[in-house]
Amino acid sequence: MPDDLYRRAIRAAVDARPADAFRLLNRALRKLDRREGAPPAVEDLVLRTRILISLASAEAESGSTKAGLAHLDSARTVLAELPDGPEKSTQGAIIGLQRAVILFRTGKLADALALFDAIIPELEREVTDDGTLLTRTILNRAHVHVDLNNPRAALADLRRSLDLAAHYRLVRLEGKVRHALGDQAQLVGDIPDALRHYEQAARIYESEAPGWLPRLRLDQAKALLAAGLAEDAARHLDEALPELRAAKAFQDVAEAEVARAASALLDGDYALARRLAGAARQRFLRRGNAPWAAIASLTRLRAEAGAALGDAARRPSARLPLALRELAANLGELGLRDEAGVARMLAVRLQLRRGATATAAALLAEVPNPRQTTPVDHRMLLRLCRAELAVATGRPRAALAQARAGLTELGRVRDRMGGLDLVCGTAVHGLELGRLACSLVLDRGRGGSGARRLLAWQERTRAQVYRYEPLPIIEDPVLAQHLTEMRHVQRTAQQNRLAGKRPTGLEHRYRWLQREASRLGWSTTPWGRPRPVCSPEEVVEQLGDRVLVSLGADRDALAAVVVRDGRFRLVRLGNRAEIVETTRQLHADLNALAPDHLPGPLVDAVTASAHHRAQLLDRMLVEPIADLIGDRELVLVPSGPLYALPWSALPTLRGKPISVVPSATAWVSARTRRLGSPSVVLAGGPGVPGAVGEVRRLREVYPEATLVDGPAATSGKVLAALDGSGLAHLVAHGAHEPANALFSRLDLVDGPLFAHETARLGSPPDRVVLAACELAMSHIRPGEEPLGFAGTLLASGSSTVIGAISRVGDHAAAEAMRDLHRLLAAGTSPALALAEATAADPLRRPFLCLGAG
Numbered sequence: 001m002p003d004d005l006y007r008r009a010i011r012a013a014v015d016a017r018p019a020d021a022f023r024l025l026n027r028a029l030r031k032l033d034r035r036e037g038a039p040p041a042v043e044d045l046v047l048r049t050r051i052l053i054s055l056a057s058a059e060a061e062s063g064s065t066k067a068g069l070a071h072l073d074s075a076r077t078v079l080a081e082l083p084d085g086p087e088k089s090t091q092g093a094i095i096g097l098q099r100a101v102i103l104f105r106t107g108k109l110a111d112a113l114a115l116f117d118a119i120i121p122e123l124e125r126e127v128t129d130d131g132t133l134l135t136r137t138i139l140n141r142a143h144v145h146v147d148l149n150n151p152r153a154a155l156a157d158l159r160r161s162l163d164l165a166a167h168y169r170l171v172r173l174e175g176k177v178r179h180a181l182g183d184q185a186q187l188v189g190d191i192p193d194a195l196r197h198y199e200q201a202a203r204i205y206e207s208e209a210p211g212w213l214p215r216l217r218l219d220q221a222k223a224l225l226a227a228g229l230a231e232d233a234a235r236h237l238d239e240a241l242p243e244l245r246a247a248k249a250f251q252d253v254a255e256a257e258v259a260r261a262a263s264a265l266l267d268g269d270y271a272l273a274r275r276l277a278g279a280a281r282q283r284f285l286r287r288g289n290a291p292w293a294a295i296a297s298l299t300r301l302r303a304e305a306g307a308a309l310g311d312a313a314r315r316p317s318a319r320l321p322l323a324l325r326e327l328a329a330n331l332g333e334l335g336l337r338d339e340a341g342v343a344r345m346l347a348v349r350l351q352l353r354r355g356a357t358a359t360a361a362a363l364l365a366e367v368p369n370p371r372q373t374t375p376v377d378h379r380m381l382l383r384l385c386r387a388e389l390a391v392a393t394g395r396p397r398a399a400l401a402q403a404r405a406g407l408t409e410l411g412r413v414r415d416r417m418g419g420l421d422l423v424c425g426t427a428v429h430g431l432e433l434g435r436l437a438c439s440l441v442l443d444r445g446r447g448g449s450g451a452r453r454l455l456a457w458q459e460r461t462r463a464q465v466y467r468y469e470p471l472p473i474i475e476d477p478v479l480a481q482h483l484t485e486m487r488h489v490q491r492t493a494q495q496n497r498l499a500g501k502r503p504t505g506l507e508h509r510y511r512w513l514q515r516e517a518s519r520l521g522w523s524t525t526p527w528g529r530p531r532p533v534c535s536p537e538e539v540v541e542q543l544g545d546r547v548l549v550s551l552g553a554d555r556d557a558l559a560a561v562v563v564r565d566g567r568f569r570l571v572r573l574g575n576r577a578e579i580v581e582t583t584r585q586l587h588a589d590l591n592a593l594a595p596d597h598l599p600g601p602l603v604d605a606v607t608a609s610a611h612h613r614a615q616l617l618d619r620m621l622v623e624p625i626a627d628l629i630g631d632r633e634l635v636l637v638p639s640g641p642l643y644a645l646p647w648s649a650l651p652t653l654r655g656k657p658i659s660v661v662p663s664a665t666a667w668v669s670a671r672t673r674r675l676g677s678p679s680v681v682l683a684g685g686p687g688v689p690g691a692v693g694e695v696r697r698l699r700e701v702y703p704e705a706t707l708v709d710g711p712a713a714t715s716g717k718v719l720a721a722l723d724g725s726g727l728a729h730l731v732a733h734g735a736h737e738p739a740n741a742l743f744s745r746l747d748l749v750d751g752p753l754f755a756h757e758t759a760r761l762g763s764p765p766d767r768v769v770l771a772a773c774e775l776a777m778s779h780i781r782p783g784e785e786p787l788g789f790a791g792t793l794l795a796s797g798s799s800t801v802i803g804a805i806s807r808v809g810d811h812a813a814a815e816a817m818r819d820l821h822r823l824l825a826a827g828t829s830p831a832l833a834l835a836e837a838t839a840a841d842p843l844r845r846p847f848l849c850l851g852a853g
Contacts, residue, residue, distance in 0.1 A: 001031070002029070002031040002047060002051070003028075005025070005028035005031065006028045006054070008024050009021045009054060010054065013054060014172070015211030016209070016212050016215060016247055017211055017248075018057070018058045018061035018247065019058075019062045019247065019248035020247075021054065021057075022055065022058035022059060022062055025051050025058060026055070029048070032047060032048055032051070039081075042082065045081055045082050046082065046087055048075075048078050049078045049079050049095075050091070052072070052074050052075035052078065053071075053072065053091070053094055053095055055068075055071045056068040056070075056075070056098055056102065057101065057102070059071060060102045060105065061105070061251060062249065064287075065105075072095055072102075075091075075095050076092075076095055090133070093133070094133065096115055096118070097133075097137055099115060100116050100119070100140065101140055104140065104143065104147070105251055105289075106287060106288055109335070110148075110335075112144050113141065116137065116141040117141075120134070120137055120138065120141065123137060130170075131165075131167065131168030131170060132168070132170060132173065134164060135161050135164040135173050136161075136173060138161040139173070139176060139177055141157050142154045142155075142157035142158045142161065143180060143183070145157060146180070146183045146184055146187050148335075149337075149373045151187050151188045151373060154183075155184055158181050158184055161173075161177050161180075162174065162177045162178070171208055172209050174204060175208060175212070176209075176212070178201040178204065179197070179198065179205075179216055181197040182194040182195070182196075182197035182198040182219060182220075182223070183219060185197060186219070186222065186223045186226065187373050188372065188373060189373075189376065189413065191223050191416075191417065192416065192417060192418035192422065194223045195220065195223055195418075196418075198216055198219060198220045198223070199519055199520060202216055203478075213240075213243075214239075214240040214241075214244045214249075214252070217236045217237070217239060218236075218237065218244075218255060218256045218259060220236055220519070221233040221234075221236040221237045221240070221263070224425075225259065225262050225263060225266065226377070227421075227422045227425045227426060228425035228427065228428035229421060229422070229425040231267070233262075233263040234260065234264070236515075237259055237263065239515075240256055241253065241257070241260065244256055250283055250286075250287065251283075251292075253283065254279075254280040254283035254284050254292065255280070255292070257276045257277070258277060258292075258295060258299050260276050261273040261274075261276035261277040261280070261296075261299045261300075261303065262299060264276065266428060270310075273302070273303035277299035277300035277303065280296040280299075281293050281296035281300065284296055290334060291334045291335070294330055294331050294334055295331075297327055298331065298339055298343055301320070301323060301324055301327060301346070302342070305350060308320060308353075309349060309350070309353060315353065315355075316350045320347075321351050321363075324343045324344070324347040324350070325343070325344065325363065327343045328340045328341075328344045328347070328366075331343060337368065338373075338374050338375065341368060341382070342378055342381065344363050344366055344367050345364070345378075345385045346381075347363050348360045348363045348364045348367075348388075348389070349384075349385060349388060352389065357389070357392045357393060360392070361389060361393075364386070364389060367382060376410065376429055377429045380406055380409075380410060380433060383405065383406030383433055384402075384432055384436065386398075386402045387400075387406075387433065387437075388436065396440050396443075396444060399436065400437055400440060400441075402433075403434070403437035403440075404437075404460075406433045407433060407434065407437075407460050407461065410427075411530070413426055420742060420759055420787070420795060421518070421742065423465045423468065427461075427464060430461065431461075434461030435461075437461070438454060438457050438461065438553075441454045442554055442570075448567060448568045448569065450570055451561045452568040454561050454570060455536050455561045456536055458550055458552055458664075459534060459664055460533055462662065462663050464663075465795055466665065466669065466794060467532075467663075467665045467669060468530055468795070469529045469530075469531055469797075470797055478520060479517055482513050483517055483754060485513055486510060486513045486514065486751075486752070487715060487750060487751030487753075487754075488750075489509050489513065490745075490752050491752075492506055493506040493507060494747075517743075517756065531665075533665050534664055539563060539664045539667075539668060540563060540566045542667075542668050542672070543563060543635065545633075546632055546633045546635050547629050547634055547635070548561075548563040548564075548634075548667075549561070549562050549563075549634065549636050550563075550637040550664060551573075551636075552639055556576055556577070557572055557574065557575055557576055558573040558574065558639065559571065559572055560573055562625050562628045564629075569628060571624050572624070573621055573625075574620025574621065579621060579642070580641045582613050583641055583642060583644065583645045584641065585609075586610060586613040586614060586617065586646070586649070587644055587805070587806055589606055589610035589613060589843075590610060590646060590843060590846050591806050591807045592606050593607065593610060593843060593844060594806065594807035594809045594812075594844070596810055607843065610649070610843050614651065617645070617650055618650040618651050618652050622650055622652040622653060623652065626652050631656075633656070633657040633658075634656055634657065634659070635658075635659045635667055636660050636661070637660075637661055638660060643660070643805075644805050644806075645805075646806065646842065646843075646846040647660065647848070648834075648835065648839070648846075648847075648848075649842040649846065655836070655839035657832040657834075657853065658835065658853075659831045659849050659850070660848050661850065662791070662794075666794070666851075667851070667852065667853075670794065670799045670851040670852035671799075671852045673766075673797065673852070675766045676724065676726060676766055677726045677766075678726045679704075679705075679706065679724075679725050679727075680702040680704065680725070680727045680728075681706045681721045681725045681728040681729070681765070682696075682698050682702065682705045682707050682709070682729050683708040683721065683722075683728065683732070684696075684709035684713055684731050684732065685709075685731065685732025685733060685747050685772075686713070686732075688732060695707065695729065695731055698729060698817075698821055701821045702821070702825060706721050706725075711749060713748050714750040715757070718730075718748060719753065719757060719758070719761065722761060722764065723761050724763040725765045725766075726766050726767065727765065727766065727824070728767070729817070730746060730768065730772070732748060732753075732772055733746075733747040733772060734747060734789065735747075736788055737788075741791070741792070742755050742756040742759065742787070742792060744789040745789070755788065755789040758789075759795070761796060763797070764793055764796045764797045765798055767798065767799060767800045767801075767824075768798050768801045768802070768803075769801075769802045769803075769820065770790060770801065770802065770804070771813055772804070789803075790850050794850060794851050799851055799852040800830045800849065800852045802830060802849050802850070803847065803850065804848075808844070808846065808847075809844060812844040813845075815845075816838060816845040816847060819836065819837035820834055823836060823837065829853060830849050830852075830853055831849045831853030834849045
């Protein structure tokens with residue numbers, strides 16, 4: 001029966017399966033043709049009108065926009081045969097509304113808005129139903145306002161549609177309204193609020209409209225891109241794209257391809273970005289969607305510009321800036337003001353690289369000032385263009401002023417973020433601006449004043465997450481439930497592996513839970529209360545007789561700012577690429593050397609290799625500044641991969657107290673943090689062999705300590721013991737998770753304890769010793785934002801964390817821990833205690849003291 005086919009088609013359309021709806025609706029029309037007499041019955045005319053209206057929507061989404069509009073014309077013709085009455089009025093309004101939706105989806109925003117404005121008063125006066133039509137129409141008008149950058153009008157419509165959905169108990173529509181509220185929050189730059197609304201919508205979609213989840217993931221990915229989280233956005237899109245393609249939702253497929261190209265741009269994969277943007281452009285052109293086709297063209301040209309600007313050895317061609325300028329004119333005609341500005345700004349940067357300064361200045365003058373809704377990455381690009389033009393015209397002070405203002409503006413955006421990931425991610429948008437400023441300071445002078453200025457700029461641009469004072473966490477019961485299930489799934493998977501079973505299904509479930517927990521973590525309350533970046537004078541005041549060494553890039557080399565006795569010096573070190581590669585090789589040697597019972601010849605060979613590489617690094621990194629360090633305690637701010645360097649293994653630094661910190665500001669914050677309880681917690685996980693696993697032995701050093709080991713060492717009991725403690729010694733197998741550092745973990749009796757959970761402690765331990773392997777490792781995000789298990793503890797409020805940056809043998813770890821705690825219990829500072837504990841065998845005891853020292 002055509003009636004049944006129509007109902008099935010509507011269900012398919014509601015589930016975001018336009019291709020299935022299209023097929024069912026055509027079948028319904030054919031059956032209706034065979035059923036109708038002459039003249040057709042009124043009920044058949046009504047059904048034909050409804051089928052044609054729905055067919056218009058399905059055709060426009062999965063096929064041709066022109067054909068979709070033609071179906072609406074046919075529906076209008078059928079409608080004329082109906083007698084006057086409420087049904088005719090209702091269907092007439094729906095035809096107009098569907099036309100407005102199609103115009104909106106194909107980028108004809110002004111025409112769509114005019115239609116919505118004309119029809120809504122008519123719906124309010126004449127159409128009576130269950131509230132669905134009016135609610136949906138106001139919601140659709142809100143979407144148009146979002147795309148037209150009218151945030152206030154969008155919010156007014158969304159609030160009204162949310163009230164209507166609640167009043168009429170339209171749960172599915174409530175999900176769509178909350179989805180749109182996320183779009184509106186993203187428009188005004190409130191990323192945590194956007195992600196919170198998206199999660200609320202997701203919970204409704206999961207039970208009421210699962211077909212809409214892929215579109216929701218697309219919009220979540222766009223929010224993550226705004227926050228600089230390219231890897232997370234890519235995972236969302238790679239998950240959504242196959243489902244969108246299967247549903248033949250081609251508008252959404254193309255939008256997702258543009259967003260995936262944008263994530264590839266942030267990751268520097270210009271070839272992938274260009275290919276995806278080109279494919280999306282062809283889809284938009286087939287649909288007749290000129291605005292989105294222009295956006296895809298811009299994304300493709302951004303990839304070409306990124307590759308050209310990244311190749312310092314080649315002068316960009318004249319073709320690319322010309323193409324960008326022509327596209328900017330097209331984007332402006334389509335009303336895409338911000339996108340037109342981006343096209344001009346990329347052309348500005350290319351012309352500056354070509355030496356065409358006057359042309360670049362004229363182009364930059366055409367870029368309008370940002371609006372309230374201009375994305376932060378566009379704002380930072382404008383600052384960068386102004387700074388680069390200032391450099392090209394011999395005005396370095398003006399360039400530094402632009403960098404200072406841009407990083408301050410980016411800081412205000414960061415201050416609004418929720419969750420540690422979002423706070424870290426925003427750094428990517430200021431990366432080039434910060435590099436330009438540091439490079440300018442290096443070029444302007446290498447004396448004491450230049451070194452002081454460079455340290456000040458380094459502190460503005462690196463590891464900003466560590467200058468926040470964490471706020472109390474508002475717990476989300478759904479997040480807590482996901483973490484609990486992750487723990488159970490991980491433990492069950494491990495048991496299956498030990499039993500020789502393949503835990504494939506459990507691994508899939510674990511990854512799904514990890515993604516869901518991450519999503520919930522993004523929409524929490526703001527991570528912390530921002531504290532100002534420390535000035536060089538404040539750093540000097542806290543240093544006392546210590547020496548601070550802050551590393552940074554100086555073109556192909558590394559440079560060190562050395563602060564001693566209130567004086568600042570800038571020293572050029574070795575080749576950066578050679579240092580990074582030698583560090584990687586030394587790290588591999590240490591991992592190979594870790595097992596307790598290696599054959600003697602192998603130990604000798606690997607030890608010789610490690611010594612050789614440590615000496616090379618010592619010569620490139622330490623010898624140029626050895627006289628400045630002297631016999632002082634060292635505060636060390638590494639750069640990038642050097643966070644994984646076992647500094648005490650370098651001959652000049654052997655036995656020297658070293659505190660490794662992500663920034664001088666982070667060190668001052670850790671130093672000035674008030675230490676709390678003197679209580680000690682000793683926690684031991686399962687399956688740790690040898691003396692290192694026997695935490696009870698440390699009761700001889702700390703007789704009053706709280707002991708949590710054996711069957712009692714569950715995640716809940718360990719977390720409870722950690723909260724408010726003064727010193728915590730944790731020994732358990734663990735793993736660093738580079739793809740998602742907040743899920744680095746310690747393995748306990750009931751499964752893993754995640755870094756994500758330690759970040760939610762009300763009062764984290766003042767000092768933490770991680771006796772397990774690799775838990776001092778960090779994933780270095782753009783902006784020198786190191787994050788891992790140890791880094792999360794420091795960012796959450798612990799003042800000092802001691803941990804290993806590579807594998808450690810059980811015997812070596814046990815001896816190092818015995819010596820370390822004997823010294824700590826005697827009142828020795830952590831940095832000095834660790835220096836003495838590792839001096840006997842630094843290659844087999846690759847522990848770092850992170851934080852205050």
